[in-house]
Amino acid sequence: MSDSDTSIHARSERFLSMLRHCQVLGLRVEHADRQGLTLRLPYSDQLVGNPDTGVIHGGAITTLMDTTCGISTACVLPEFEICPTLDLRIDYMHPAEPHKDVFGFAECYRVTPTVIFTRGVAYQTSRDEPIAHVVGAFMRMGKAGRVMDAGTRDGGQGA
Amino acid sequence: MSERKLDELVRQAHERNDYDALINLIPYAKLIGIECLRLGDEMVFRLPQNADNIGNPVLPALHGGVIAGFMEHAAMLHLLMFMGSPHLPKIIDFSIDYLRAGHYRDTFAACQVWRQGRRVANVAITAWQTHQAEPIATARCHFKVDEP
Numbered sequence: 001m002s003d004s005d006t007s008i009h010a011r012s013e014r015f016l017s018m019l020r021h022c023q024v025l026g027l028r029v030e031h032a033d034r035q036g037l038t039l040r041l042p043y044s045d046q047l048v049g050n051p052d053t054g055v056i057h058g059g060a061i062t063t064l065m066d067t068t069c070g071i072s073t074a075c076v077l078p079e080f081e082i083c084p085t086l087d088l089r090i091d092y093m094h095p096a097e098p099h100k101d102v103f104g105f106a107e108c109y110r111v112t113p114t115v116i117f118t119r120g121v122a123y124q125t126s127r128d129e130p131i132a133h134v135v136g137a138f139m140r141m142g143k144a145g146r147v148m149d150a151g152t153r154d155g156g157q158g159a
Numbered sequence: 160m161s162e163r164k165l166d167e168l169v170r171q172a173h174e175r176n177d178y179d180a181l182i183n184l185i186p187y188a189k190l191i192g193i194e195c196l197r198l199g200d201e202m203v204f205r206l207p208q209n210a211d212n213i214g215n216p217v218l219p220a221l222h223g224g225v226i227a228g229f230m231e232h233a234a235m236l237h238l239l240m241f242m243g244s245p246h247l248p249k250i251i252d253f254s255i256d257y258l259r260a261g262h263y264r265d266t267f268a269a270c271q272v273w274r275q276g277r278r279v280a281n282v283a284i285t286a287w288q289t290h291q292a293e294p295i296a297t298a299r300c301h302f303k304v305d306e307p
Contacts, residue, residue: 020212021222045186049232050185058250059227085223087256088255089255091252
């Protein structure tokens with residue numbers, strides 16, 4: 001891992017640790033470099049959306065992917081910026097398998113001064129067999145969003 | 160769960176105007192704390208203020224994923240309650256536009272079924288906090304409704 005990849009990883013972990021609901025879900029950084037970010041959502045009975053099958057609720061997958069897409073902006077930006085979600089779309093290929101963790105991968109495919117376009121997948125065994133495809137646009141806040149430590153200023157990640 | 164049992168739960172909930180049993184069926188709905196209120200023939204869903212649902216700790220603001228999960232589940236419950244689907248609808252796709260920050264307070268949602276075919280239903284959801292006319296997010300989704 002290069003120095004910049006190490007710092008992207010550290011920045012992603014710091015970003016994730018600030019989001020309380022992500023702590024409730026137990027989200028962890030699995031991998032982060034300039035190519036993109038992977039987060040892990042551990043399977044838990046409290047996330048079940050269908051009690052007959054034990055399949056995780058779409059809302060938990062949406063939270064995983066909103067967070068993954070949002071923090072993936074740290075892979076392409078030189079310094080920390082808070083980028084609120086403009087919109088997000090999820091297409092389900094098939095339901096998640098119960099009792100297995102879900103991974104979210106996201107990358108930024110276009111960065112402009114006002115908007116960052118991200119895309120990604122949710123998967124369990126391999127990125128080639130996604131359970132969902134995701135696209136999301138995130139707003140850049142200009143100077144207000146660039147803070148050394150995100151804990152010191154207002155912003156609206158994920159809101 | 161059998162279709163009969165689900166049907167029975169929906170019928171009882173309408174009769175008693177108490178939707179807790181239906182909500183408690185789904186662990187994720189309990190986790191984020193969804194509630195249902197019936198106002199005449201309208202159904203309004205409520206997500207009470209809950210620190211565990213916060214994303215941005217500074218504003219503080221609700222996590223966008225929780226707002227989305229709340230809206231998706233509201234749409235699913237709405238279909239279950241009004242469309243006579245005897246089983247849990249399955250999500251096909253979900254798209255959300257965030258219009259304003261979701262502040263740390265109660266959030267409400269109402270649904271509109273634009274089309275229910277035999278196999279697929281299209282539902283639009285609006286979420287707001289202070290005024291219904293100033294939504295914090297709008298969403299639309301498709302559900303598969305034809306088989307368990």
